[in-house]
Amino acid sequence: MRLVIIGGDAAGMSAASQAKRQDRSAEVIVLEKTRDVSYGACGLPYKLPCGQKMEDLQVVTVQDFREKRGIDVRLEHRVTAIDPATKSVSGATPSGPFTLSYDRLIIATGARAIRPPIEGLDALWGEGAYPLKTLEDGRNLKATLMTSPPRQVVIIGGGYIGLEASEGLHALDAEVTILEALPHIVPFLPEALRARIYDEAEAHGVTIRCNTLVKSVSRRDYITIAVETSDGVLDADLVVVATGVRPESELAAAAGIELGAANAIAVDDTLRTSVPDVFAAGDCADSRHRISGMPVWVPLALRANRGGKVAGANAVGGERKAPPIMGTAVFKFFGLEIARTGLTEAEARESGFDPVTATIQAPTRAHYYPGGGKLSVWLLGDRKSGRLLGGAMVGPEAAAHKIDTLVAALDGGMTPAQLYDLDLAYAPPFGPSWSPLLTAASALMKAMRSAAR
């Protein structure tokens, strides 16, 4: 039994490891187009400051995969075609082309950074303007930062990667401006909580400009890049492009494999694609949302690791199911933890729910306990079923971990009244006796009652 896996990051290497764990006799070959496997891509923004090493993001070395786990990892193997008819893949290495047959195939090609259609960007790509998606991207950006520390940085894109990167760049004493084309940053957050991010940015001297489309970038001189926007021209000596990612699914599409949500590879809950013996896992594949039941594309690390395990198990004869996703996400921005799960209000409406929301602020510690701050909690419920649909939290502490309470509550199909009745933990260093989640549940119960009138 030969299992071929295209892509050697989170999903691919999880799949390979799981397949070998389950079937020692399986021949497992991983084809990775770069020289890197299995690294913590989520850590890239945190490795920008001095004293932090990109190479620390490595999780397991190629050597360990080969020697300890018996996985045939082949680096610099770029697959250019999948042929389901002959059950083979073909591609190129630095030393020439290759073709390889498979009994089972797992596509784990991930996602790639979007290069937005900005005039002059191609010319500066990697020479003044940098993405931050792969470990190689990280090395390149880091080398530039260390050899020519920038004074003025423009980040194109106000999603969480842009925000995380701004903190790392700010730590290098750069003046950072984030340009966002949309009217607001971090689309998955409710408007009610975004103000706290703007305030935090301002407190740290990071400028965020929304409704600001970048039209062109061009070198003014050896050091300075002119960034022309819909709202004037800015000077920068470094540009970071963080305008999102898209699934790396073209290879699959060319082989006749069906695409699903956001043009990611469509998979069922066993992670099988539309083509026999071909699985897909990780950021290249779509999944199902736990609340809406709709196909969605959420490229995040836990799902990739989990999907890899499921695909690896099933490729060697297992019958596991990949759990649906809840849309949970968290990130840090200076002194704030920002977390969300479930549906957004817009997604709720699109999925046929009748959304009701409530927002509260509550202290993160007892009123008499030193330190802490305010936790903002936003909850989303469905007027018709009375159930919770989602939530978000922003605060100086507690948010990153408390969001998981809501994940479990949503998974259990709880109403705000059931959430309100939970025996949640209390001690003065960790919150008021009525947990902010309970206060938020109470507010949503009120909002639902008045919405029902």
Place this chain on the structure above:
Amino acid sequence: MRLVIIGGDAAGMSAASQAKRQDRSAEVIVLEKTRDVSYGACGLPYKLPCGQKMEDLQVVTVQDFREKRGIDVRLEHRVTAIDPATKSVSGATPSGPFTLSYDRLIIATGARAIRPPIEGLDALWGEGAYPLKTLEDGRNLKATLMTSPPRQVVIIGGGYIGLEASEGLHALDAEVTILEALPHIVPFLPEALRARIYDEAEAHGVTIRCNTLVKSVSRRDYITIAVETSDGVLDADLVVVATGVRPESELAAAAGIELGAANAIAVDDTLRTSVPDVFAAGDCADSRHRISGMPVWVPLALRANRGGKVAGANAVGGERKAPPIMGTAVFKFFGLEIARTGLTEAEARESGFDPVTATIQAPTRAHYYPGGGKLSVWLLGDRKSGRLLGGAMVGPEAAAHKIDTLVAALDGGMTPAQLYDLDLAYAPPFGPSWSPLLTAASALMKAMRSAAR
């Protein structure tokens, strides 16, 4: 309609406030035996260090209860008898006896510190040996600490109050020894996690001696108290007694009201006692455990506040139900967060479950993210039903908030496999991509499988 409430702390004042919110015309009289109402008793240990004020524990003042909420709060009114036949209570004030009729009565007398049968303790009570249960206790201890800072403190009792107090006393540069008569501290924690508390105590120079029964205390001289134990004599210039609490239920028992778990007042889920028109709420009353369905007594703040609201609402004609408790508790001990919920292994066995446990340690941040430490997670499941029954966590961060995820999971009746499939939050500053809870769930799944063989 006259509602009389005995006791003016968390449950009593929550009840009074809720009753007035629901029925402005109700006459609500609170009889409080001390001069204090509505304070955060959980904060007492945190107010021992210099610079911290006991009076900050006050939540709402008597004046505000009277003027803003229309509640007739009567201080220094000690109730000595309840007469259900005449629907009246009687008692004493500094200026003489009183009798008061009621239409509805709420007993919210709380709990009191246990004074253990130690020879010589009565003579030193308040003059060298101090409890730490009421705000007045806090004032007394604080005054002693500030006027005669102790060099050697003995804390009798290794429960969470004793541990919390040790931290506050250590901050005053006292040498602290905790004496515990049982073979271990913090009974509600699984043995597997206790080692971390011993390590933390040692790291901060706090001595914990288990299996050490205190036999007598006596003054050696004006400063020093000799603490005679089953394991030798210790010198102390201050003794703190933290050997637990018991429900203040004698008044109710004398009136013929049935007692329940741990001799707390037995209540149904509307918080009615066995006697018509008499409710009980807070630490004086028992409750039902969400997992075992058994009557239990868990004197904690959230339950008291919540019970007060329910009793207050129902006393003026509402029909609310007090939710069952999950046994959730959390406290801080120096750099550790210690949290638990659900059943202990012993409780599970007593309740007829077939317990299986698993313990794991996992990092609280991604391996490449600076700081953090190890989170220990212990999970308890039932072999027969396959369900989760409880859990506990100890770590330098995350434990206090992550425990709530388990509360929601337990409430939903989840199996470890369902917990393992949750889409929990991940970002490098807050944990590994596989949350420690997921790793623990996986370990419990394995333990259940091998236990089933």
